[in-house]
Amino acid sequence: MTVHAMMPExxxxxxxxxxHVVSLKNFLMRNLxxxxxxxxxxxxxxxxxxxxxxxxxxxxDLERRxxxxxxxxxxxxxxxxxxxxxxxxxxxxxxRQLGDLDTRAxxxxxxxxxxxxxxVAPRYLSKVDIHLMPGGYAADRGGxxxxxxxxxxxxAALYHMGRNGGELNxxxxxxxxxxxxxxxxxxxxxxILDIGCTVGHSTTAIASYFPDAEVHGIDVGGALLRYxxxxxxxxxxxxxxxxxxxEQTDFPxxxxxxxxSSAVLHETSFSALPRIFKEAHRLLRPGGVMINLxxxxxxxxxxxxxxxxxxxxxxxxxxxxxxxxxxxxVGAIAKSAGFAEVLAGYQNATPxxxxxAAPTFTTKSGPVHVVWYMVSGVK
Amino acid sequence: MSESKQLPDGTEGLIFREDAQHRSxxxxxxxxxxxxxxxxxxxxxxxxxxRARLDTHERLAASGSGFDHARVEAYRAPSDxxxxxxxxxxxxxxxxxxxxTEEIDRLASDADVRKVLMEKKA
Ligand SMILES: C[S@@+](CC[C@H](N)C(=O)[O-])C[C@H]1O[C@@H](n2cnc3c(N)ncnc32)[C@H](O)[C@@H]1O
Numbered sequence: 001m002t003v004h005a006m007m008p009e010x011x012x013x014x015x016x017x018x019x020h021v022v023s024l025k026n027f028l029m030r031n032l033x034x035x036x037x038x039x040x041x042x043x044x045x046x047x048x049x050x051x052x053x054x055x056x057x058x059x060x061d062l063e064r065r066x067x068x069x070x071x072x073x074x075x076x077x078x079x080x081x082x083x084x085x086x087x088x089x090x091x092x093x094x095x096r097q098l099g100d101l102d103t104r105a106x107x108x109x110x111x112x113x114x115x116x117x118x119x120v121a122p123r124y125l126s127k128v129d130i131h132l133m134p135g136g137y138a139a140d141r142g143g144x145x146x147x148x149x150x151x152x153x154x155x156a157a158l159y160h161m162g163r164n165g166g167e168l169n170x171x172x173x174x175x176x177x178x179x180x181x182x183x184x185x186x187x188x189x190x191x192i193l194d195i196g197c198t199v200g201h202s203t204t205a206i207a208s209y210f211p212d213a214e215v216h217g218i219d220v221g222g223a224l225l226r227y228x229x230x231x232x233x234x235x236x237x238x239x240x241x242x243x244x245x246x247e248q249t250d251f252p253x254x255x256x257x258x259x260x261s262s263a264v265l266h267e268t269s270f271s272a273l274p275r276i277f278k279e280a281h282r283l284l285r286p287g288g289v290m291i292n293l294x295x296x297x298x299x300x301x302x303x304x305x306x307x308x309x310x311x312x313x314x315x316x317x318x319x320x321x322x323x324x325x326x327x328x329x330v331g332a333i334a335k336s337a338g339f340a341e342v343l344a345g346y347q348n349a350t351p352x353x354x355x356x357a358a359p360t361f362t363t364k365s366g367p368v369h370v371v372w373y374m375v376s377g378v379k
Numbered sequence: 380m381s382e383s384k385q386l387p388d389g390t391e392g393l394i395f396r397e398d399a400q401h402r403s404x405x406x407x408x409x410x411x412x413x414x415x416x417x418x419x420x421x422x423x424x425x426x427x428x429x430r431a432r433l434d435t436h437e438r439l440a441a442s443g444s445g446f447d448h449a450r451v452e453a454y455r456a457p458s459d460x461x462x463x464x465x466x467x468x469x470x471x472x473x474x475x476x477x478x479x480t481e482e483i484d485r486l487a488s489d490a491d492v493r494k495v496l497m498e499k500k501a
Contacts, residue, residue, distance in 0.1 A: 016431035071482040269391040324392025
């Protein structure tokens with residue numbers, strides 16, 4: 001039994017291969033990386049300090065010298081190899097059943113998809129394959145193709161290693177709704193937009209709280225969106241997906257009561273991010289609410305190792321805006337886009353939003369997947 | 380690449396590897412490390428699958444249900460079995476990559492390495 005009708009099924013051996021990819025990632029995350037963190041932050045950084053230098057400031061040069069060490073290059077290459085092994089093994093599993101998946105998507109009714117054959121993905125998404133996913137978010141073979149959606153969905157459960165709601169990967173969606181309940185509990189959204197919805201992991205969760213609302217999701221890839229529609233429908237949610245750039249959509253002004261984005265802003269750019277806020281502002285009716293969820297990382301508070309690790313993420317996991325996003329004052333950007341009552345802080349991750357739950361939004365940060373960074377405001 | 384000569388793109392805040400269009404520099408100019416690691420991880424994957432199949436055989440045998448290709452293919456490990464296999468797998472990985480782990484452990488007592496890492500920019 002899969003978690004929903006569109007999730008690719010794994011054979012005995014494919015399941016074993018996936019489990020092994022998770023083990024490899026666990027080894028890297030829990031065994032090797034903490035050793036580097038310990039060496040760089042607890043051993044080297046104090047030595048720099050004793051010599052009157054700031055290792056965190058020098059992180060780029062330090063990283064270049066670390067790369068002379070065989071052990072460091074091996075760690076880097078192993079991390080890349082594990083990520084590529086994940087995509088390869090998931091890709092093979094999906095390809096084996098792709099015909100079935102394409103057909104199944106068509107038999108599941110509910111919601112809609114609107115693709116645009118003229119659509120061009122922005123450079124920050126098209127220059128490299130983010131997360132090393134072959135083809136990137138925009139890959140689409142046209143027709144009924146759902147391949148990239150199926151690959152992303154299956155891999156996401158491995159990628160997050162169960163920390164984002166298992167195979168449904170919906171904790172971020174529930175966390176956004178929890179934030180809404182805490183801040184604007186009386187809002188009864190009739191139209192909701194999720195910008196950068198990918199396969200609708202968060203969109204579907206959000207839709208489940210507002211059965212009367214018309215829910216929209218936009219992203220850059222046709223295959224992602226076809227898959228997303230069928231996935232949402234198989235989970236009982238009718239969502240309207242369209243292939244659009246969040247910087248400039250074709251929805252009318254004042255069309256939405258709630259506009260959200262989840263883990264999207266760090267995959268944009270300095271110029272795109274403020275444009276997305278301006279567009280969200282245009283799309284909201286007066287009194288409408290905007291909520292953005294992001295990774296809870298701020299570059300200025302990073303230790304030496306965290307900076308070096310950030311550089312690795314940017315260069316070798318193909319997250320070009322990873323560091324840039326962590327240097328921005330997103331709250332200030334929201335204000336200049338016209339939002340009022342702007343709050344920026346941290347919300348505890350939750351698998352289920354509850355109006356009666358004690359509020360958890362604070363200005364105190366915490367680890368990724370335990371808390372999420374939130375920037376919200378009202379038009 | 381790790382010799383990150385390129386600086387963040389000042390206007391857009393984006394950082395790319397110089398060879399960003401390619402898979403990864405580990406598989407080109409650092410082919411020695413990258414290709415080897417790719418093969419080693421692929422091999423550990425094959426071993427993990429083999430061990431999982433063996434474990435499935437043993438469990439089917441113990442349950443007395445008999446085993447053939449179809450029964451093995453149809454077997455889905457429940458969560459306690461998955462946890463056991465994960466544990467075994469983690470231990471296998473730790474043994475295979477022991478050399479890297481130990482090398483990182485040795486760094487803290489290596490004054491020569493520290494000297495290189497703390498070299499002042501020319
Ligand atoms: C990490 S995924 C987000 C996952 C999803 N929102 C969730 O919470 O599970 C980032 C997504 O944002 C999309 N994205 C980034 N910039 C965008 C833009 N300008 N317009 C539309 N989608 C965008 C990417 O294509 C990608 O699918």
